Amino acid sequence: MPTPARSRLLDSPLLAERPRPRAVAAWPHAHWLAVGTVCLGAFLGQLTASITALVFPALQEGFHASLAAVEWAALGYLLVLVALLAPVGRLSDRVGRKTVYLGGFAVFSLASLGAGLADSLAVLVACRVVQAVGGAMLQANSVALVARGVPVAAMRTALGIQAAAQALGLALGPTLGGLLVTHASWRWAFWINVPVGLLGIVAGWYLLPRTRPAGPEPATSAPGTAVLPGGARGAEEGRFDLPGLLLLAGASTCLLLALSTASGLPLPGWAVLVLLAASALLALALVRQEQRADRPIIAPGLVNTPGIRAGLVLALIGYLLLFCPLVLGPVLLAGAGVPVATAGLVITALPGAFAVAATFGGVLLPRGSTDAARCRWGALVAAAGLLASALLPAEPATAVPALLVVGFGLGLLLPANNALVMRAIPAESSAVGGGMLNTVRSLGTALGTALPVLGVHLAGRETGGRAVLFLLAAVGLLAAALAGAAARTARP
Structure with a gap:
């Protein structure tokens, strides 16, 4: 049961979920508009995953860095994404998935703008880390938004459309990245996310149904909509496995740092063995933690x-x-x-x-x-x-x-x-x-x-x-x- 202070926070103007316009909510096929909005996030996530690798040579030249260093523009994003998917999903159950999803577009767009403006590799990697926060807010909610807003009979088709949007983003990334690097700059490989993110914010504001009821519109858009297992009520059962999450992130980071050090990062050779040992110890600690956790990752x-x-x-x-x-x-x-x-x-x-x-x-x-x-x-x-x-x-x-x-x-x-x-x-x-x-x-x-x-x-x-x-x-x-x-x- 939320405390009064938490209830006031959830009902604040910043977090309050707005209902869709009545004309949109009353349209019998409005759920397909919601699916289209979710597809924007799915497309954006896979586009940035496939476009980044193509700009590695340009980043090496622009920042006079090794390939082992510039790969952290991708690895930093992936590590933060792994660490945040579970906690962001739980937060979304409490705050509202629509609110978090729209916030994801905003964070992703601002971080993409910063990545394109970066004047050093360290700033670029930092912006990519922030971008991963937005990516986690999008990815942790995409399937749940489809499941909550689409009638059960249309579920398989809706998820197939979402998968097609992911595949389109993955496929367009290399071609688009190559054209942008050749005819503009590597910076446009990140700036291209900004207009898509802004479009996602506008579309989500008007087309996504409310996921935390606070007015006349129900949380789902039509009778017979599906609810995923482990919803809001399930999220309250048991304590979140924060130690497991930290151990998983630590073991993964140490392993990837060891591989990067062996690939040419300016660290001493003994650091590879130390990092590999640390990764193994953290992995063993993770196994023991998961055996006793209430809600293991x-x-x-x-x-x-x-x-x-x-x-x-x-x-x-x-x-x-x-x-x-x-x-x-x-x-x-x-x-x-x-x-x-x-x-x-x-x-x-x-x-x-x-x-x-x-x-x-x-x-x-x-x-x-x-x-x-x-x-x-x-x-x-x-x-x-x-x-x-x-x-x-x-x-x-x-x-x-x-x-x-x-x-x-x-x-x-x-x-x-x-x-x-x-x-x-x-x-x-x-x-x-x-x-x-x-x-x-x-x-x-x-x-x-x-x-x-x-x-x-x-x-x-x-x-x-x-x-x-x-x-x-x-x-x-x-x-x-x-x-x-x-x-x-x-x-x-």
């Missing part, structure tokens, strides 16, 4: 279920495979003398094929193929594409077909694996399971950013890039084996 009971464990590992590998070529590709192509704009078009082949396969890939598989079969086929196809990328010259004519194969394989693999994991998780634990899936996805993305930089630093641009791709192809084959294990042990 990583539930041991779920992780110890073989089908779920294999699926989470497969998700980590899959997102690592997805983002590693997005980081490594521009570096290899730049080394071969390919212009940045052309490199952006080449790299777009991967997320573009991913979007097509995620939406229509099942048509090419044998009729009645299960999600487990899609995982196996996807992992093998992605591994074949990575092997082709490693063996063929780094030039557009050979890189595009190989990246199309990689993207198509991952587009088969990841959505099917996510479905397998969520089906294996009991309904009463679906919120925790979804949070774990988001966590491993973000960690996989971070490793997919750090490992290519390490390979290039240790073995040189060409040799290191090939070594990383060979390694990832082997990981892809391991993913196929894990997919088989998940299929045999997953609960129906």
Whole structure:
């Protein structure tokens, strides 16, 4: 039960959620306007994820920094995002998801403006950290806003549209980044977020339904709307696992700092061993903390279920495979003398094929193929594409077909694996399971950013890039084996 002071805070003009205009709320199809608004946030999050890697060479030149240093423009964002998704989700249950979502657009836009104005790499990374706060406010609420505002019968279609918006942002990022760097400046790769964010604020203000009732309009837009497990009431049960969150963030940060130090950060060599040891100790402490926490971030009971464990590992590998070529590709192509704009078009082949396969890939598989079969086929196809990328010259004519194969394989693999994991998780634990899936996805993305930089630093641009791709192809084959294990042990 909220205290009077908390109630007054929630009802303050700053946090009060405004109802939609009556004409919008009364329209029978108003929920699709809300879905469109959520798609703006989904598009923005994936656009910034895929556009940042393409500006690494320009950041190196502009700030006279190493690749290991400029990669923290991406890693800083990802680490903060991992740390904040869970607490922001809980805060949103109390304050109102519409309020937090609109705040996310505002924070993201202001931080993007600051990132484009940054006069040093340290300021840029700081702005990216703030940008991640806004990203967490958007990402932690997107699915819940769809679930609360859309009739149950339209849920699958609405979530599919949201996924398509994410795929569009992921696919446009490299091309748009290449064009902006070539014809304007790397700063526009961040400024491009500002008009999208402003549009999101205006659209959300008028088109999103109120999520914390305070007047005549109900929290949902239509009868029969769905409510996610672990809603506002569930958020009050048990204490939030702040120690677990801090341990997870600490272990991840130490691991990525160790990889960056080995990749050329100006730190002494012994720092790598110290950071790796610290990461291992923090990870062990995290395991012990999660075993006794009321509301663990990583539930041991779920992780110890073989089908779920294999699926989470497969998700980590899959997102690592997805983002590693997005980081490594521009570096290899730049080394071969390919212009940045052309490199952006080449790299777009991967997320573009991913979007097509995620939406229509099942048509090419044998009729009645299960999600487990899609995982196996996807992992093998992605591994074949990575092997082709490693063996063929780094030039557009050979890189595009190989990246199309990689993207198509991952587009088969990841959505099917996510479905397998969520089906294996009991309904009463679906919120925790979804949070774990988001966590491993973000960690996989971070490793997919750090490992290519390490390979290039240790073995040189060409040799290191090939070594990383060979390694990832082997990981892809391991993913196929894990997919088989998940299929045999997953609960129906």
